[in-house]
Amino acid sequence: MTDTIPEQVNGHAAPKVSLLKFAPEATPAVTTVVAPEKSPTRRRVRIDHLRRIVVEAREHNTYRVIIRHGSYLAGGTRILARRAWDSRTAARYERMMRIAEAGGNEELVREWEQRGHAYRQARQKRRMELLQLALSAPKAVLTGAVGGAGLLLLLGILLAWHSHDVHDILTPMTAVVEFVGWVAFIAAVIWDPLLAALPWLALASVWAVGRGQRTAPTWALPANSTQEGDVVPDEGAILRALGNLAIAPLNKAIKEGWQPRWVQPTTRSGNGWHTQIQLPLGVTVEMIAGKKPVLAHNLLRKPVEVWPTEPPKQPGVLDLWVADQGSLSGAVPPWPLLTEGVTDYFKGVPVAVSQRGEPIIGKLMAANYMVGGIMGSGKSSLVIALLLGAILDPLVIVEAYVMAYNTDYDPLKPRLKTLVKGDDDEDIEAALNALRHLRDEVTMRGKLLEELGDGATKVTRELALKDPRMRPKVVVFDECHELFMHKEYGKEAAELAIKVMKKARKTAITLIWVTVSPTADSLPRDVTRNTSHRVAFAVGDHVANDGLLGSGRHKAGITATTLIPGEDVGTAVTVGFTAKPFEVVRAHYVARDPDKGVDEVTPVVERAMGLYEGGGPDDGPTFEPVDPLADVAAVLGDTPRMLTQEVLHRLAERRPEAYREWGPVDLKRALEPFGAEPYKSGGKSTVARDRVCDAILERLAEDLEDEGGDDD
Template identity: 75%
Template sequence: MTDTVPEQVNGHAEPNVQLLKFAPEPPPAAPAPAPAPAPEKPKRRVRIDHLRRVIVEVRADEGYTTLVRNAAYTWGGARILARRAWDSRTTARHERMMRAAEAAGNEDLVRQWEQRAYAYRFARHRRRVEILQMVANAPKTIATGAGAGAGVLLLLGVMLAWGTGDVHNVLTPINATVELLTWVSFLASVVWEPILYALPLIALGAAWAVGRRQHTAPAWALPADAEDRDVVPDEGAILKALGNLGIAPLNKAIKNGWQPRWVSPTTRSGPGWHTQLQLPMGVTVEMVNGKKKVLAHNLLRKPVEVWPTEPPKLPGTLDLWVADQGSLSGPTPPWPLLTEGTVDYFKGVPVAVSQRGEPIMGKLMAANWMVGGIMGSGKSSLVIALLLGAILDPLVDVEAYVMAYNVDYDPLRPRLRALVKGDEDEQIEAAVHALRRLRDEVTERGKLLEELGGDNTKLTRELAQKDPRMRPKVVVFDECHELFMHKEHGKEAAELAVKVMKKARKTGITLVWVTVSPTADSIPRDVTRNTSHRVAFAVGDHVANDGLLGSGKHKAGVTATTLIPGEDVGTAVTVGFTNKPFEVIRSHYVAREPEKGVDEVTPVVERALKAYKVGDVWEVPETAAADVLTDVAAVLGDEPRMLTQEVLHRLAERNPTAYLEWGPTDLKAALEPYGAEQYKSGGKSMVSRTRIQEAILDRLAETDEDEGDPEI
């Protein structure tokens, strides 16, 4: 006889579980037809369900799970500590890094780790030889030390006896030392035994703590309310975050024992962490990008702080950069040209810092810009910083056509060649007329370039200084969707824009398109395709994102849809600024808030106007060469020495135009004639303040000698 009873598992009833129930035999009754024999299969099912219930109940027992959890913590922690000890005493870590670099095809990194492994083996051999020598010399050293100590104590005793007049005091220091050693030995004998017995417990406790921190217990044995996630996205945290994205192929691979292959282990990269992981079969980077918000949550980050992409040369590999918590939300550094400095159109303008804190130069020569995002996301701040830098080059002419009524460009009006504002037909016609003029000017500049430059078909600063007709020009079309969507002039404007952009890159004409509506209808695709620098602030959807950054960028993880309007102001996703597939930047903000009494724009415009002369001609002063000794002394400050890379970084911040592209070799070439070049200290390249100061003093002394002493 069988009854259906609910099965109690973790306090919940699960019906339809067949259990056998035995009862006494009933009294004989009237004969009845014999029932058909029950099939054997249901009986087996009863036993399997019963066994499963027993296993679940046993696992649900708190004592059992606690025992398994803590045992797994201890065993897993011991394994981790053993592996760390092995890595610290051998070249296992170097071999692992070499294999990863070799798998990634990075031969330079392989050679670096080979050199590190060789240096480690050499240092280890030297330490062992020194230990053997120390052991061999130990008896002599001990004897010498004991004799010297006894001599000192005896000398103190003689002096004490001489002072007190008691000859017995000669041995007093020696007796006191012997008593001290006796007490120390006694205390050691008392403390030693408890410490000796406690050492295994301390070791087990340390292993348990490491295992608990790394969650080495089975998932079913972990406490439900003890989710202890670390803010450092190491390999374990990344795997756990990926395993909780809800991606079916990835979950299946993990369940089947997938062993992750780290193309590049997790390392520090700027204000964040970088890693590369080869995904299992059936899992794409697009699948991970589809769960970006969940991935950021699992890593205790905001979506804007997590960037999963696929490297162009490593298909099937997840390239993940995770920023430090809050590192992309603080204030940006001041604009480097806020109070001093000039700009060279042919070298670019500092406009932002990267997500790693590096200066970002906005290229002007042979470049076109597309800047988009919703209102209040920071578009104008980036464009204003770009234009302020452009007008600091006396060669550059700037025009602005704003198909709206705003005051963003008004402070720049004194230095602009043209400023048109408004969204009526009159202003639209003015913008179209400007494009027609640019089309003709591009053709004329091409002819002049051939005459002036000969074989050189690219505009240079020298050629621009020879002929005012070849001076660089930056033209901004703000709210350009109003222009391209105009019923009468839109089609012509799109055709003119494409013609100008295709021919302008070598003639010194830069076009900047700004819009809040980057769609296929508002921005012609050919305009986007011919744009070298694309900037996407916070956008509403993937259509706007791909309209700015290019088709397919959203699926590839290069997306600004995760930027939060009103919170990530000034933060943008860019393409074309560096040699990387994309770059997250934070634009500089040159403040102009009259209601608060703040105006940083007008002083820059006034500096730019100082080169203006009568007759509407722009003076072209000779650009003063950077004084490397003075600049290095300034960035060193009070530091006696500084790492070469840090010096280069500070020089780039101080004068991006002169030093942004400098490397250690450039710095050495500049300092070597003065005898102040960098030197090695502890295997690291350093710059000495003393050397720099001596070089400056020597240069001043040579200058005085050349000028002669006025008193003679």
């Protein structure tokens, strides 16, 4: 049944449309049809399926091998092409200039600009020489041919004259022609195989370069090579390590496009790597030092192998030194004086090596020591090396007061003036009496210096030889916390120790304090403040660390809390041994183990006894500590300026055992603390005599100033 729409609606003609009367059962179901490819669910399923295929393909060994070796070829080609481009153009210099400019290092920009200019000039000179060679080549070839033919003809005439056969005149020429023919024959034989092999040789070379540079994706690399055995902490590795320390201001700066300024690019430094980078606003070196374990982990190192500090004269700069992996696990070089040599108290003795492998000298004159660490950390190894070096000078008097029962000092007893052992009251009182005698002795020596006049301000070797009362003296107080914490003697001992230390430096008296309990109660603060050489072996917390090395050292990143007891035996963090803010050292170990039949100490003591009793000097030379500043001054002589390479060459000739392996970076590191480091002059690294002499005079002035302050 249908309804009809009226022909007119409101006076207008209406279209004739027939409508079905509404009937629910007759209404067809309305269905929305969506194309399969537009279905979100099906799209996700398809993407997951493709992803699964890719993952399975990656996990398949054949696919990984194809991708890996293909990437080696592509990456090797790219690397060799870039090397060729860099070698033929100035692209390398332009690239380094852009990097230096982005870092804000104007001096480095100028240096690379000068290098680029020198390269372009040399390239232009080579091109002109090649052009000249091409123009003169025909004449040279003709001259050579005529000269060679003449020489062969002359040789043939001599041969014919000797053999009386005119046919021998052409024999040399015939021999040369036959030789050329044989060469051509051999070349023809091997030419085709060589030509066929050249593409494969080139492909193998490209593959080897790509494999060496690991140009394949990480997932395609062999399972045993995806983790580096050792990582070089270059600029990229350092930035990645810093970016993963969870330091909010640093992360914000990196996210906002922070461009790091490398005060000193990463360079090889002894047994490790050294770099300096200016930190962004809001980021302090203390923040980095507080994350030292994480930083070490990010650089694949142990915490003791990573040292982030702030240079004294460069605020806001991170000075980072990263040791080679396992640099603390190898054997320490033998003590230099183990078999021969004598020492001079006034020049110091060898006691350790730094992490960089450099010798560490223990100063005796105008020095005193504070050595601490938990039991078994290696304190005795450094103290014994120091004492053995001291007794190899026949002028030195050594006393030892050990407020515990141990046998560390027993082998030295024949050469010791006094050896007291024990923690009873009478042993503690003996140590106190020693301090009383030292107080009187420094006063007496000061009066003697005043009586001598002639400008004498301190004890010298000449004075010690002239007057036995001025002989150098080294006094050890081991387990000194027992003395300072004694209820009856502790207060007086602290007062005496401070008085002696303030006056002893110019009177050739050296005090050595050794303790396993470096706390505010066991070590008087003024004793620590007046100690020139501080040594911290493995300690338990930051309180003990700062008690040995000084307040705030732990917060500044100079801490021995990262040393592992039982593992880093003989390794210590030190202050005062070098011009650097701190130094990580490994003490020389002079072995003595009766159970194993090893005794290296007794032969040294016997040599020392022979010297002390007048048995004559040792066969070896007198030990001379390395003094780069004095040695550089010596090789410069009267020359106002000298190229750095020439200075290094002369240093190696002067003392090859010390300077043979030195490079420009080593020389700069040695002279920089004194303000005498090399500088650029005419685009070349130069060392100035005036700077070195000024540094020496300044060092002498500082020594005199320190001595003048002892009486305060």
